[in-house]
Amino acid sequence: xxxxxxxxxxxxxxxxxxxxxxxxxxxxxxxxxxxxxxxxxxxxxxxxxxxxxxxxxxxxxxxxxxxxxxxxxxxxxxxxxxxxxxxxxxxxxxxxxxxxxxxxxxxxxxxxxxxxxxxxxxxxxxxxxxxxxxxxxxxxxxxxxxxxxxxxxxxxxxxxxxxxxxxxxxxxxxxxxxxxxxxxxxxxxxxxxxxxxxxxxxxxxxxxxxxxxxxxxxxxxxxxxxxxxxxxxxxxxxxxxxxxxxxxxxxxxxxxxxxxxxxxxxxxxxxxxxxxxxxxxxxxxxxxxxxxxxxxxxxxxxxxxxxxxxxx
Amino acid sequence: xxxxxxxxxxxxxxxxxxxxxxxxxxxxxxxxxxxxxxxxxxxxxxxxxxxxxxxxxxxxxxxxxxxxxxxxxxxxxxxxxxxxxxxxxxxxxxxxxxxxxxxxxxxxxxxxxxxxxxxxxxxxxxxxxxxxxxxxxxxxxxxxxxxxxxxxxxxxxxxxxxxxxxxxxxxxxxxxxxxxxxxxxxxxxxxxxxxxxxxxxxxxxxxxxxxxxxxxxxxxxxxxxxxxxxxxxxxxxxxxxxxxxxxxxxxxxxxxxxxxx
Numbered sequence: 153x154x155x156x157x158x159x160x161x162x163x164x165x166x167x168x169x170x171x172x173x174x175x176x177x178x179x180x181x182x183x184x185x186x187x188x189x190x191x192x193x194x195x196x197x198x199x200x201x202x203x204x205x206x207x208x209x210x211x212x213x214x215x216x217x218x219x220x221x222x223x224x225x226x227x228x229x230x231x232x233x234x235x236x237x238x239x240x241x242x243x244x245x246x247x248x249x250x251x252x253x254x255x256x257x258x259x260x261x262x263x264x265x266x267x268x269x270x271x272x273x274x275x276x277x278x279x280x281x282x283x284x285x286x287x288x289x290x291x292x293x294x295x296x297x298x299x300x301x302x303x304x305x306x307x308x309x310x311x312x313x314x315x316x317x318x319x320x321x322x323x324x325x326x327x328x329x330x331x332x333x334x335x336x337x338x339x340x341x342x343x344x345x346x347x348x349x350x351x352x353x354x355x356x357x358x359x360x361x362x363x364x365x366x367x368x369x370x371x372x373x374x375x376x377x378x379x380x381x382x383x384x385x386x387x388x389x390x391x392x393x394x395x396x397x398x399x400x401x402x403x404x405x406x407x408x409x410x411x412x413x414x415x416x417x418x419x420x421x422x423x424x425x426x427x428x429x430x431x432x433x434x435x436x437x438x439x440x441x442x443x444x445x446x447x448x449x450x451x452x453x454x455x456x457x458x459x460x461x462x463x464x
Numbered sequence: 465x466x467x468x469x470x471x472x473x474x475x476x477x478x479x480x481x482x483x484x485x486x487x488x489x490x491x492x493x494x495x496x497x498x499x500x501x502x503x504x505x506x507x508x509x510x511x512x513x514x515x516x517x518x519x520x521x522x523x524x525x526x527x528x529x530x531x532x533x534x535x536x537x538x539x540x541x542x543x544x545x546x547x548x549x550x551x552x553x554x555x556x557x558x559x560x561x562x563x564x565x566x567x568x569x570x571x572x573x574x575x576x577x578x579x580x581x582x583x584x585x586x587x588x589x590x591x592x593x594x595x596x597x598x599x600x601x602x603x604x605x606x607x608x609x610x611x612x613x614x615x616x617x618x619x620x621x622x623x624x625x626x627x628x629x630x631x632x633x634x635x636x637x638x639x640x641x642x643x644x645x646x647x648x649x650x651x652x653x654x655x656x657x658x659x660x661x662x663x664x665x666x667x668x669x670x671x672x673x674x675x676x677x678x679x680x681x682x683x684x685x686x687x688x689x690x691x692x693x694x695x696x697x698x699x700x701x702x703x704x705x706x707x708x709x710x711x712x713x714x715x716x717x718x719x720x721x722x723x724x725x
Contacts, residue, residue: 163724194724200572203724225574236569238474240481252470253573297569 153178153305153335154199159208161194161359168194170359171208176352178304181331183350183367184339185457191359192339193233196307199337200230213304226255229303229334233310235294239283243274243293246282247300254301264300272296272326288319295326306330308338312345324349343457355460362460370456378422379405379449380429385415386441394435395420400428419449467575471583472590475557479591484552489595492549499541500602507534530606531616531692539620539690542599543683546592546628547660551652553591554635555645557584558717562643571721581636581713588632596624616692623689626702630682631656633709640716656682 154176161169169191176182184192197203199210201221209216215223238246247265256264269275272292277285282293291311298306311327312320327349330336340346346353347367355363355370363370384391388409395418396404405419422428429446436443479485511528518525561567570580600621606612634655639648663681666674678684682705685698 161724197568200568202568202572202721204722222574222576225572228572230568230572232565232568234565236566237564238478238566239564240478241474245477249470249474250569250573253467253570253575255574258466 153180154210154212154337156195156199156210157208159195159198159205159210161191161198161203162206167359169198169205172356172359172361174354174361174364176335176337178335179332180352181327181336181338181350183346183353184337184356185341185343185346185353186339186356187341190356192356193309194359195356196230196309196337196339199305200228200307201225202230226301227304229298229301229306231294231298231306231308231311233313235290236297237282237290237293240281242279242281243285244269244278246293247278247296250297251300254303256301264302268296268300272299273322288315291315291319291323295323299330304335306334306336308336310340311338312340312342320345355457357460363456378428380420380422380432381445381447381449382418382420382432382436382443383415383445384418384436384441384443385413386436386439387414388416391416391436391439391441392418394439395432398428398431398435399423400431415444467579468583468586471575471580472587475584475587476590479553479587484556485591488549488552489591489598492545492595493598495545496538496542496599497602500538500599503534503538503541504606530610530612535603535606535612535617535620536690538602539624540683540686543624543627543686544660546624546631547656548653550588550592550628550631551635551638551649551656554588554632554652555639555649557588557636558639558713559643559645559648563645571717577714577717581710581717585629585632585636585710588635589629592628592632593625596621596628613692616690619688619692619694620690622694623686623698626689626699626706627682627686630702630705630709633706633713635709637709637713637716640713640720 154174156172156174159169159172160167172191172195174182184195186192194203198205199212199217201217201224204218209218211217212224213227215227217224238249241249244265247268248261251261251264252258266275269278272295274289274292274296277289282290285293291314295308295311298308308327312323315323324345327336327338331351338349350367353363353365353367353370354361382395388407392404392407395401400423402421402423405421406417407419408417409415410417420428420432429448433443433446507528507530510533514528515525517523558567561570603612603617631652635648635652638652638655639645641651642648659680659682661681663678663684666678666681668674669677682702685701688695688698
């Protein structure tokens with residue numbers, strides 16, 4: 153559905169996007185993840201034909217974003233970081249205006265506008281002036297604006313930024329419900345959002361793609377091994393040596409002792425792709441120590457992200 | 465074509481859903497009204513004095529021309545007021561879209577640059593026409609209580625309308641350059657004021673340059689219109705001025721895309 157090849161974009165001498173190449177299949181949700189100013193917005197703006205690329209080609213639904221930009225624009229719904237709202241208009245008039253300039257057939261327009269407002273939960277504020285809406289509703293009107301012409305591709309730039317937790321959950325649900333019928337690219341710097349909504353993640357930093365995979369594969373760790381946390385009561389040194397002696401344990405990464413007690417927290421790393429919890433549990437019990445807790449401690453997306461985007 | 469009308473109607477609705485259109489039209493009419501009153505009263509006084517003089521010397525009373533002595537100066541005054549008021553109408557057209565981010569919606573919708581530039585231009589032109597129509601009430605009063613000639617009034621309005629379109633075209637251009645409405649309005653005023661007053665220099669800079677400078681002045685071409693002369697040369701000057709403004713707007717929007725601002 154979306155095919156980006158070797159796209160580079162300069163702003164003056166600054167390289168904002170550097171040879172980015174990726175594909176998105178129909179019906180997929182792709183998450184752009186990256187620190188601020190990493191090139192997420194620029195990439196999206198190139199895809200939406202707002203900015204031309206300095207080098208490289210991008211096609212959306214088979215149309216080139218530069219040479220066939222009008223065809224691309226008909227098939228794209230775009231919500232920029234700041235929803236592009238005419239504050240003096242009423243919600244219904246605004247959505248109707250967007251439907252008209254996006255080329256929705258005049259006979260279908262009323263129905264399309266009503267359906268979109270229902271879907272995004274703004275039908276009951278349709279007669280309000282946009283200026284008077286709360287941030288959350290403005291965001292929804294922004295999403296409605298991107299959806300009204302039922303585009304093949306939806307591009308959402310930080311759709312949940314500035315919302316309260318309840319609204320964030322609602323917007324995420326909305327986005328998940330839209331997948332399947334629409335191909336979606338969304339950008340964010342909020343990590344849990346990606347694991348919750350996206351099927352595939354691309355981490356961008358300094359204009360380059362530094363990692364691209366399914367969220368669960370990324371969090372599996374960069375080495376392919378599992379980590380587990382164990383809480384045991386007993387003599388520390390002895391436990392540590394016994395645990396590290398286990399065949400499937402490659403190392404004890406950290407060990408901490410709780411204040412004024414004999415309880416210790418260990419973080420273990422397995423040999424690649426081995427399940428070590430049963431053996432660890434067995435070993436602790438056999439030695440007569442007390443096992444309080446044992447749980448998987450895979451890398452969080454935060455760890456992966458920091459690892460990839462922090463320069464040594 | 466449908467896109468063009470969509471833009472025109474949205475812009476017009478937007479003008480009338482904010483106070484700016486009412487304020488600008490109101491102030492323009494108020495100031496023009498005051499000048500209309502002053503010009504007419506002084507014309508009436510002049511007529512009365514001429515009558516008295518004629519009686520004293522036992523001569524036939526002179527015929528004073530209201531078109532030349534009241535309506536023509538009024539047109540010139542209105543052309544000056546429009547210079548200060550039209551930039552306030554055009555300043556928001558692109559600057560506000562840039563500031564609020566709606567430019568991203570406009571430039572990622574299947575609407576060509578030509579469609580939205582002409583759409584915005586037409587919306588401002590319609591508003592301006594609306595404003596001029598109200599001033600026709602003054603002329604109606606003159607027709608009721610006097611007998612002015614219709615011809616010069618019609619050409620005067622045509623000239624005023626074309627001149628206003630020039631202001632609008634460059635107002636749009638300056639609006640595409642910035643996201644600050646105030647800067648857009650002020651630079652438009654200064655730019656057009658330059659082309660308004662540059663003709664006054666013609667006497668000071670020598671015969672050759674003087675002729676050149678005179679031809680640059682937008683008001684030079686307005687004189688004929690206000691006198692009741694319809695000359696295609698003047699129309700073509702205004703049309704090319706308008707074309708220039710719109711063309712520069714087009715270039716400015718395209719280049720902003722490439723520069724990424």
